[in-house]
Amino acid sequence: NAGVMQNPRHLVRRRGQEARLRCSPMKGHSHVYWYRQLPEEGLKFMVYLQKENIIDESGMPKERFSAEFPKEGPSILRIQQVVRGDSAAYFCASSRGTVNYEQYFGPGTRLTVT
Amino acid sequence: AQSVTQLGSHVSVSEGALVLLRCNYSSSVPPYLFWYVQYPNQGLQLLLKYTTGATLVKGINGFEAEFKKSETSFHLTKPSAHMSDAAEYFCAVSLLSSGSARQLTFGSGTQLTVLP
Numbered sequence: 001n002a003g004v005m006q007n008p009r010h011l012v013r014r015r016g017q018e019a020r021l022r023c024s025p026m027k028g029h030s031h032v033y034w035y036r037q038l039p040e041e042g043l044k045f046m047v048y049l050q051k052e053n054i055i056d057e058s059g060m061p062k063e064r065f066s067a068e069f070p071k072e073g074p075s076i077l078r079i080q081q082v083v084r085g086d087s088a089a090y091f092c093a094s095s096r097g098t099v100n101y102e103q104y105f106g107p108g109t110r111l112t113v114t
Numbered sequence: 115a116q117s118v119t120q121l122g123s124h125v126s127v128s129e130g131a132l133v134l135l136r137c138n139y140s141s142s143v144p145p146y147l148f149w150y151v152q153y154p155n156q157g158l159q160l161l162l163k164y165t166t167g168a169t170l171v172k173g174i175n176g177f178e179a180e181f182k183k184s185e186t187s188f189h190l191t192k193p194s195a196h197m198s199d200a201a202e203y204f205c206a207v208s209l210l211s212s213g214s215a216r217q218l219t220f221g222s223g224t225q226l227t228v229l230p
Contacts, residue, residue, distance in 0.1 A: 004157070033217065042118075042204055042220035043158070086195060091157060093218075102148070103218065105157035 002027065004094050004106035006076075015061050021077040021109045025094030033103060034067060037089040049075060055103045060081045082113045116141040116207050118175075120221035128229045133192040135140075135224045137205030140186060146208040147188040148218065149179055153201045164188065175199070201227045 004042040004052050005024040013019050025032050030051055048056040049069040060067065064082075069075040079086055093103035121136040138146060146165050150158040162173025169181040179190045188205060202225050206218040 013165075035218075035220075042222045043218070045217040045219065048216055059217070067123070093158075100165055102160050105150075107157040110155075 004029075004104050006090075006092050006106035006109050008109060009107060010112070011058050012114060014114055015083055016081050017112055019079040019082050019086070021079075021090050021092075023075040023092030023094075023106060024094075027076070027100055028103055029094035029096050029104070031095045031097065031101075032069050033093040034075075034077050035091045037091060037108070039088070043091060046077075051059070055065070079111075082111075084113050086100065087097075087111055087113045116145065116219050118205050118207050118219055118221035120203075120205050120224050122224055123222065124225045124227065126227040126229060127195045129197055129221065130194050133190070133195045133199065133226065135190040135203050135205075137179075137188045137190065137221060138186055139188060139205070139207045141207060147179075147181060148206040148208070149157065149177070149188075149190050150204045150206060150220075151201050152204065152223075158204065161190070195226075195228045197228050197230065200226055202226070 007022050014019045032049045034046040037043045045059040045068045047060050052071050064080045066078045068090055089108045091108045095101040095103045116211050117140045119138045127133055146213040148163045149161040151161050152158050160169045161177050164181045166172045172178045177192045181188050202223045204223050206217050
């Protein structure tokens with residue numbers, strides 16, 4: 001059973017470009033979470049999605065960031081007009097449910113904005 | 115609101131020595147508590163979790179943690195460190211509210227170095 005998959009693993013963007021990060025949850029998991037890890041810091045929650053629904057986006061920056069989890073295909077975290085401060089590792093996690101189900105993490109996408 | 119404090123951003127131990135990584139939390143409702151390990155350039159791997167029941171939780175790789183409600187602590191221990199334990203360790207809390215546990219709140223991490 002494949003784990004949580006994220007691609008690309010490394011992404012370099014110039015300031016002002018768009019970044020698209022993809023996450024395929026584990027088989028049988030319908031809950032997806034996105035976290036951001038800034039250098040020398042712990043992970044910070046960004047958004048929680050179920051298929052076709054954003055459940056909790058309380059950690060998402062108000063501008064330039066969006067997330068989706070369509071009926072078919074991976075979850076996408078989209079960052080428009082990237083700035084240097086967006087450079088970080090972005091981790092996706094998935095779970096089977098929310099009660100007594102742990103979150104399994106992907107290997108992360110390391111975004112560098114030049 | 116919930117928060118997690120990990121005391122000591124860097125801990126060094128000798129191989130074979132006791133590992134103790136400290137974690138304190140604040141939560142207004144009974145929490146779920148987790149320890150994750152992160153190896154360089156990799157994702158997080160769950161070491162152990164506490165939800166309800168027995169307060170001493172055993173995890174993978176010989177690690178265990180004890181939930182102490184009176185001290186609001188969930189310290190991670192291992193009796194004998196191995197070189198392969200060198201990694202970054204994160205404590206996390208998830209609120210148990212209305213029967214659901216969702217977003218995780220992480221501590222800032224503790225980098226464990228194991229000396230030969």
